[in-house]
Amino acid sequence: MPRMTKSSGRVVASKKPLRICLTSSEFAPFAKAGGLADVSAALSAYLHSAGHDVRVLLPRYARIDSMGLDIEPVESLQDLQMRIGDQEVHYAIDTVTVPGTDLRIFLLRCPQFFGRESIYTQDDDEHVRFTLLSRAAIEMCQQMGFAPHIFSCHDWQTGMIPLYLRTTYARDKLFAETRSVFTIHNIGYQGVFPAHVLGQLGVDGAEQHLHQDDLNAGVINFLKTAIMYADLVTTVSPTYAREILGDEYGMGMNDLLRERASTLVGILNGVDYDEWDPAVDTLLPANYSASDMSGKATCKSVLQRELGLQEEADTPLVGIVSRLAGQKGFDLVEKVVPRMLTERHFSFVVLGSGEPQLESFFAWLQHHFKGRVCFYKGYNNELAHLIEAGSDMFLMPSRYEPCGLNQMYSLRYGTVPVVRETGGLADSVQHYDPTTGSGTGVVFRDYDEQGLEWALNTALDLYDSKSHWQKMVANGMAMDYSWEQQGAEYVELFRTASESPYEHRMPGSRNNE
Ligand code: ADP
Ligand code: GLC
Numbered sequence: 001m002p003r004m005t006k007s008s009g010r011v012v013a014s015k016k017p018l019r020i021c022l023t024s025s026e027f028a029p030f031a032k033a034g035g036l037a038d039v040s041a042a043l044s045a046y047l048h049s050a051g052h053d054v055r056v057l058l059p060r061y062a063r064i065d066s067m068g069l070d071i072e073p074v075e076s077l078q079d080l081q082m083r084i085g086d087q088e089v090h091y092a093i094d095t096v097t098v099p100g101t102d103l104r105i106f107l108l109r110c111p112q113f114f115g116r117e118s119i120y121t122q123d124d125d126e127h128v129r130f131t132l133l134s135r136a137a138i139e140m141c142q143q144m145g146f147a148p149h150i151f152s153c154h155d156w157q158t159g160m161i162p163l164y165l166r167t168t169y170a171r172d173k174l175f176a177e178t179r180s181v182f183t184i185h186n187i188g189y190q191g192v193f194p195a196h197v198l199g200q201l202g203v204d205g206a207e208q209h210l211h212q213d214d215l216n217a218g219v220i221n222f223l224k225t226a227i228m229y230a231d232l233v234t235t236v237s238p239t240y241a242r243e244i245l246g247d248e249y250g251m252g253m254n255d256l257l258r259e260r261a262s263t264l265v266g267i268l269n270g271v272d273y274d275e276w277d278p279a280v281d282t283l284l285p286a287n288y289s290a291s292d293m294s295g296k297a298t299c300k301s302v303l304q305r306e307l308g309l310q311e312e313a314d315t316p317l318v319g320i321v322s323r324l325a326g327q328k329g330f331d332l333v334e335k336v337v338p339r340m341l342t343e344r345h346f347s348f349v350v351l352g353s354g355e356p357q358l359e360s361f362f363a364w365l366q367h368h369f370k371g372r373v374c375f376y377k378g379y380n381n382e383l384a385h386l387i388e389a390g391s392d393m394f395l396m397p398s399r400y401e402p403c404g405l406n407q408m409y410s411l412r413y414g415t416v417p418v419v420r421e422t423g424g425l426a427d428s429v430q431h432y433d434p435t436t437g438s439g440t441g442v443v444f445r446d447y448d449e450q451g452l453e454w455a456l457n458t459a460l461d462l463y464d465s466k467s468h469w470q471k472m473v474a475n476g477m478a479m480d481y482s483w484e485q486q487g488a489e490y491v492e493l494f495r496t497a498s499e500s501p502y503e504h505r506m507p508g509s510r511n512n513e
Contacts, residue, residue: 018052018494021148023137025119025130025157027058029099030067030107033119034323035269035405036185039236040154041098042272046487048103055146057137059114059129060094060107071096071107077143082135084128085200089113091132093140100274108136127193127222130157131201137161138169149498151180152490156191158182159226160201166229167204179497182230184223186402187244187251188327191222227256232497233264234490236403237424241266249400265493268427269403270486276388276409283385288414290477296389296414303390307374309347316346316463318456319391319415321384321406324354324362329397329420332452334361338368340453344460347372349391351383388413393459397444397452401425407441411476416469417441418459420451428481432462432472440476 022044026037040056047054060071077093091110098105108114113129120126134153138161141148153161162180169175195218198206207215211228214221227233235241243249245258257264274280278296279289285302288295297313304311322328337348348369350362362375376383388394394410396419403424407417411429419425421443432439442462444455462468 015495018047018150018491018498019146019148020047020052020054020150020152020494021137021141021146022047022054022056022152022154023133023158023161024056024058024154025133027056027105030058030064030069030096031061031119035403036154038272038405039185039269039403042270042483043152043487043490044105045098045101045103045272046270046483047491048101050487050491052491053146054103055141055144055148056103056105057093057133057140058105058107059133060109061119062111062115062117063119064107069096073109074106077106077140080136080139080143082132082139082202084131084202087128089132091136093136106140108133127191127197127220128200130191130222131160134158134161135164135168135202138164138175142169142172142174145174147174147176148178150494151178152494153180153182153226153230155183155185156189156222156226159191159222159224160203161226162229162231163203163209163225167206167209168202170204177498179231179500180229181232181234181494181497182226184227184233184235184244184402186327187223187235187249187253188400190224190251190253193220193222194218195220224253224256227253227260231263231500232493233257233260234493235264235266237268237427238266239426240400240402240423243400243423267489267493268424268481268486269405269408270483271405271408271412271481273412273482276385276412278389278413281385281389283382284389285386288389290414290474293414293473299386299389300391303349303386304347306386307349307376308371309349309374310371312347316392316460317390318346318348318393318395318418319387320348320350320352320395321387322350322352322396324352324358326355327399327401329399329447329452330358330361332397332447332449333395334358335449336452336456338365340456341365341369341372344457346460347374349374349376349387351376351378351380351387353377353379388415391415392463393418393442395456396420396425397447397455398422398425399447404428408479408481411440411479411481414473414477416459416462416472416476418455419443420447420455421445422447428479432468432475434462434465434468437468437471438475439472440479441472 024040028037028041094107286295286298366375401423429441431443442459444451
């Protein structure tokens with residue numbers, strides 16, 4: 001087990017900088033469906049600013065072309081091709097600077113696969129899209145003569161990289177010292193495809209290396225393959241790292257993860273406080289900080305006015321910004337919030353989109369409680385910032401939550417998180433104790449109606465008791481989840497991985513040569 005110690009500050013100069021190839025299907029602000037985008041971008045920016053050589057590959061999705069960016073082709077990486085099954089795929093690599101940084105990342109240009117409306121699709125060739133991304137990342141390193149210490153892979157879309165490094169690309173001496181670190185952001189999305197796609201994956205000797213029970217059942221699971229072959233597996237909070245070892249949260253991966261428990265590490269995500277801090281947030285109508293909260297009241301009244309909510313400074317406002325997915329605990333909200341809206345005085349704002357049945361529920365709620373509930377269907381970054389600032393409480397009753405970012409944003413915005421005790425929510429919010437005045441939010445344990453009802457009632461009662469409320473808000477605003485801390489943990493882990501012996505010996509891989 002790599003020893004994880006809490007280190008502070010940046011990489012010390014005496015240690016050699018690392019070479020890292022980071023591949024992800026999302027990267028803010030270019031392509032974002034959820035927190036993965038924030039984390040890939042912030043982690044890369046941290047590694048770069050700490051002096052490491054980080055090369056990122058992201059698909060050039062159609063939406064990136066409409067952003068008016070200065071994208072340049074990389075001269076030596078044009079007219080590339082790759083055989084995927086019986087197709088000859090043509091692609092090229094471009095480069096763009098990440099706004100607000102001097103980090104340049106690489107974009108995989110292949111309109112045939114990425115010139116589509118959304119980042120993820122239900123199309124039949126979804127596995128080909130991300131096979132191309134994964135192999136192109138490795139081949140990009142080959143073409144650049146870049147020998148990474150670490151391939152940092154994120155979620156199932158890049159889950160085949162660890163296996164490629166042990167098979168198809170195992171004989172390339174460039175990768176002799178390379179180790180793979182696979183980060184699970186969400187075990188609920190595994191990339192499961194029918195076994196007949198095998199020939200399109202480009203894995204040498206694929207059949208013997210993939211999970212045999214899955215193949216017998218007629219499927220290939222990208223996430224499982226990553227867990228089998230990555231040198232180290234990480235996930236995005238210590239509590240989630242423990243939870244996924246069990247039946248309830250493991251989603252079929254628990255046995256395999258238990259076998260690899262000594263190489264599984266949980267590192268809490270960090271927050272990019274350049275983006276998410278009310279003192280400097282350029283998307284807010286007024287800025288504020290712990291020493292002068294007056295701007296928060298302005299944000300609240302602007303939010304209420306813009307969304308057609310009754311403009312009442314003292315009515316507690318509960319906010320949600322989320323993908324509308326089962327994971328997020330909305331079945332509890334459906335059962336509890338309508339009743340509570342009739343019993344207690346508060347208003348409610350929801351920004352999100354996703355499952356149609358949840359969208360209908362929130363549309364109904366808005367209609368039924370006019371002036372007290374607003375549902376904004378869609379994706380809107382500016383409104384997300386305003387909700388963080390203008391709300392008094394932020395609700396995340398998740399069934400499971402690998403990390404969650406909004407509760408950490410909420411803390412900094414003086415917006416009290418009301419969360420279920422799971423995953424990263426448990427690791428970043430401490431339940432407020434009125435007897436000691438310690439704690440930063442309201443935390444409930446059991447995933448049931450009583451749990452959520454208790455939490456909302458507790459939060460509303462505390463709101464009425466101004467001294468407790470102010471103390472809890474101040475405690476939250478003082479928390480620091482910056483990447484300065486969390487990024488240093490990744491660096492330590494990457495170092496440990498790069499110095500570790502190659503663990504899983506496989507027939508035909510370089511280990512046996
Ligand atoms: P997940 O990755 O599971 O969706 P996280 O809490 O890690 O959850 O990250 C969600 C990120 O996406 C946050 O930055 C949040 O502000 C943002 N987000 C989610 N839904 C929306 C939306 N409808 N509009 C704007 N931002 C959103
Ligand atoms: C996932 C998780 C979320 C996490 C994010 C970034 O989508 O659902 O909890 O914060 O990835 O790691």
